[in-house]
Amino acid sequence: MIWNFSKMHGAGNDFVVLDGVRQSIDMTPQRARALADRHFGIGADQILLVQAPHHPEADFRYRIFNSDGSEVEHCGNGARCFVQFVHEQGLSGRNPLRAEIATGLLTLDQAANGEVTVDMGQTRFEPADVSFDTQGLASRACAADTLWTLPLPNNTTVDLSLVAISNPHAVQQVADVDAAPVGEQGPLIESHPRFARRVNAGFMQIVDRRTIRLRVYERGAGETLACGTGACAAVVAGIRRGLLDSPVQVHTRGGPLTISWNATQLTMSGPAITVFNGQVDIDALTHSLNLKEPPKP
Numbered sequence: 213m214i215w216n217f218s219k220m221h222g223a224g225n226d227f228v229v230l231d232g233v234r235q236s237i238d239m240t241p242q243r244a245r246a247l248a249d250r251h252f253g254i255g256a257d258q259i260l261l262v263q264a265p266h267h268p269e270a271d272f273r274y275r276i277f278n279s280d281g282s283e284v285e286h287c288g289n290g291a292r293c294f295v296q297f298v299h300e301q302g303l304s305g306r307n308p309l310r311a312e313i314a315t316g317l318l319t320l321d322q323a324a325n326g327e328v329t330v331d332m333g334q335t336r337f338e339p340a341d342v343s344f345d346t347q348g349l350a351s352r353a354c355a356a357d358t359l360w361t362l363p364l365p366n367n368t369t370v371d372l373s374l375v376a377i378s379n380p381h382a383v384q385q386v387a388d389v390d391a392a393p394v395g396e397q398g399p400l401i402e403s404h405p406r407f408a409r410r411v412n413a414g415f416m417q418i419v420d421r422r423t424i425r426l427r428v429y430e431r432g433a434g435e436t437l438a439c440g441t442g443a444c445a446a447v448v449a450g451i452r453r454g455l456l457d458s459p460v461q462v463h464t465r466g467g468p469l470t471i472s473w474n475a476t477q478l479t480m481s482g483p484a485i486t487v488f489n490g491q492v493d494i495d496a497l498t499h500s501l502n503l504k505e506p507p508k509p
């Protein structure tokens with residue numbers, strides 16, 4: 213079966229975007245893994261599938277699959293690429309657009325220069341909102357925020373802010389993101405048993421009250437060059453800790469994002485770039501990936 217796709221990125225967080233409106237796309241975790249594979253497939257951090265909406269007020273629905281095949285609730289950089297895709301592919305000329313994601317509706321507005329501003333929806337801060345088991349854990353207030361002290365299997369502990377942007381985030385403050393142990397600590401936090409749905413692990417360096425640097429070890433994808441919901445989670449955590457003032461420039465390894473939060477509305481602005489369009493034989497791709505040796509335990 214041949215699928216048309218667009219290869220896109222938002223600040224270096226890259227996607228395969230599929231039109232599930234004009235073509236019949238039956239997505240499975242295995243197919244998502246095959247598309248995302250950087251050797252056997254096209255290569256991407258996430259797969260976005262654009263479909264006709266269920267919600268009467270939405271223009272389109274889009275579903276998000278991490279490169280490990282897991283389907284998730286929200287993708288900030290993906291939201292911007294979704295708008296660019298819909299406009300570029302002639303699916304709709306409407307602007308702003310209303311997008312339906314797993315947890316509700318987003319409003320997305322593309323400016324004449326191509327930059328997209330997204331109303332990112334609700335933010336929540338309770339451990340239950342990120343499916344975090346706090347039993348027996350120490351915590352302390354930090355201004356309006358709560359920091360949870362989580363022991364890790366490598367005999368270190370981290371102080372985490374918990375933020376749900378529909379998807380779950382655990383944010384820690386570090387002195388220098390370039391020196392932060394993202395490769396070692398990221399997986400230990402991402403798959404920690406206390407996070408029942410796993411978690412996106414953010415490492416935030418505060419530069420000044422309006423500027424941070426950020427790296428994120430993403431749930432189901434590993435470290436990405438940028439994470440839109442991660443940028444939102446870090447800014448919200450920093451504001452709640454009394455360390456940041458909205459709006460905040462978030463410098464990621466893939467480029468800058470601008471995040472505003474006034475405790476009721478959370479918006480993110482940034483780029484959405486189409487790299488190329490193509491066609492893929494999904495059955496041939498999935499078959500060739502099956503020949504790959506399984507990862508060593």
Ligand SMILES: N[C@H](CCC[C@H](N)C(=O)O)C(=O)O
Nearest residue numbers: 287288289379430431440441
């Ligand atoms: N890895 C995330 C999904 C993609 C989010 C990220 N790429 C963004 O731009 O928000 C999760 O499992 O919740």
